[in-house]
Amino acid sequence: GQSLEQPSEVTAVEGAIVQINCTYQTSGFYGLSWYQQHDGGAPTFLSYNALDGLEETGRFSSFLSRSDSYGYLLLQELQMKDSASYFCAAERMNRDDKIIFGKGTRLHILP
């Protein structure tokens, strides 16, 4: 089968750094995306990795290792507004391309 695994919850302190991991098992893997979703809101796009390595966008960075079927989202200088759920999503490059989402990681930030 195909799946993405990420921790259900992570807790960190305001101002700190936190890493949210995502491992995937899917055929025809092409790239990994990350989305943020606040309670009651819609998912919003954060980053996308198609190649191995680190992509940096402000306080957020995302990493992909295709050989390890693994990626992570790194959030630096945590702010209270970063309290949200974070989803990894795998893009599959098949005849019928599909997107598969992980179940999400709830990030709790302590003051």
Place this chain on the structure above:
Amino acid sequence: DAEITQSPRHKITETGRQVTLACHQTWNHNNMFWYRQDLGHGLRLIHYSYGVQDTNKGEVSDGYSVSRSNTEDLPLTLESAASSQTSVYFCASSELRGNEQFFGPGTRLTVL
């Protein structure tokens, strides 16, 4: 500004009724998607379309249908609503396959 809208935002219906959820985007994106989100399951793909007259089944397509008659709209129809279809439904669109999807605000559907 370009946007993606969904209507209604909330809907209560009865088992067995046909329900249609609207999705309209002004990004002029070819790719549009419907997801449902339930606690413990994350986002699951229902149907998707890569252009006018193109529709494809996703992971959880049973009991749902879509049609794509123009670029802007992808309505989702529940042929005969079931209580298991109580969920929050999100529509999304993207310019490139798989990359950066823009999500609508969601529709909360309750089937009694």
